[in-house]
Amino acid sequence: MNAVLELAALPGGAAARMAAAYGAELVELPRDAKIPGSYWGAPEAGLVRACVYVRPDTPVHSFLHELCHYVCMDEARRVALTKDAGGDDDEECAVCYLQLVLAAELPGFGLERALDDMDAWGYSFREGSARAWLAGDARFARAWLVRHNIVDRRGAPTWSLRAAGNGGGRRRQL
Numbered sequence: 001m002n003a004v005l006e007l008a009a010l011p012g013g014a015a016a017r018m019a020a021a022y023g024a025e026l027v028e029l030p031r032d033a034k035i036p037g038s039y040w041g042a043p044e045a046g047l048v049r050a051c052v053y054v055r056p057d058t059p060v061h062s063f064l065h066e067l068c069h070y071v072c073m074d075e076a077r078r079v080a081l082t083k084d085a086g087g088d089d090d091e092e093c094a095v096c097y098l099q100l101v102l103a104a105e106l107p108g109f110g111l112e113r114a115l116d117d118m119d120a121w122g123y124s125f126r127e128g129s130a131r132a133w134l135a136g137d138a139r140f141a142r143a144w145l146v147r148h149n150i151v152d153r154r155g156a157p158t159w160s161l162r163a164a165g166n167g168g169g170r171r172r173q174l
Contacts, residue, residue, distance in 0.1 A: 004117040006043075007063055008056035010108040015063055018106055019052055021159050024070050026063075027053045037083045049081050060109050061099065061117045068098040071150060072162050090144050096123070097141035098150060100134065101157055 007015055007028075019026040029035060035053045037046030045066040046053035052066050069085035070078060072095050077086060087095075096118075103114030118130040125133035145151040148162045 004059040004061060004120055005109060005113055006056060007054050007058045007060055010060060010106070014107045015054070015060075018102060019067055022067065022071050022161060024050045024052055024067060027051050029053060029055045031056050037081075039083055039085075047081060047083065047085060049079060059117065059121065060106070061103070061114055061121060064099045064102050064106070064109075064114070065095060068095040068102065070161075071098060072145075072148070074162055078161070090140070093138070093141035094144040094148075094150070096130075096133075097138050098145055098157070100130075101145075101151055101155065105157065 016026040035046040037048035047066040104111040
C-alpha cells in the first residue's frame with residue numbers, strides 16, 4: 001500500500017471548492033506550519049469554526065474528516081468550535097460515512113482510495129476494515145445522515161449542514 005494521498009496531489013482548488021460548498025473555508029498553510037485546531041497535530045487537518053486548516057502534506061482523508069465534522073455538528077457547536085468537534089458515537093460514525101460519500105465526489109481521490117487510506121492510517125472499525133464497516137454497520141450512520149438531511153435517501157450529498165432538530169441547513173451545490 002502506498003502512503004496515504006496528500007492534499008498536494010489533488011487537482012488545484014478541488015478541496016477548497018468542496019469546503020466552500022458547505023460554507024466553510026479551506027485555509028492552506030505552508031508545509032512546515034503549525035496547524036491551528038488540529039486534534040492530533042500536524043499533518044492532520046485542523047478545524048476552528050468554519051475554517052479547515054491544512055498543509056500540502058495533510059492527508060486528504062483528514063481534510064474530509066474535519067470538514068464532515070463541521071457539516072455534522074449542530075449550529076451551536078459549529079460557531080464555538082476550536083479543535084475538538086465533540087459529538088457522540090453516532091455522529092462520529094456519520095462523519096466517517098459522509099467522509100466516504102464526499103471522497104467519491106472529490107476529483108483525484110474517490111471512494112476506493114478513501115477506504116484504503118482510512119485502513120492505512122489506522123481508523124478502527126469493529127468489523128476490521130473500512131470496507132467491512134461500509135458493508136455492515138455503516139447503514140446506521142447513513143440513516144443518521146438521512147435523518148439530518150445531510151445525504152438523501154439514495155445516499156447522495158444534499159450539500160446541507162446539520163441544523164437544530166432533524167432538518168438540514170442551507171442547501172448548496174458543489
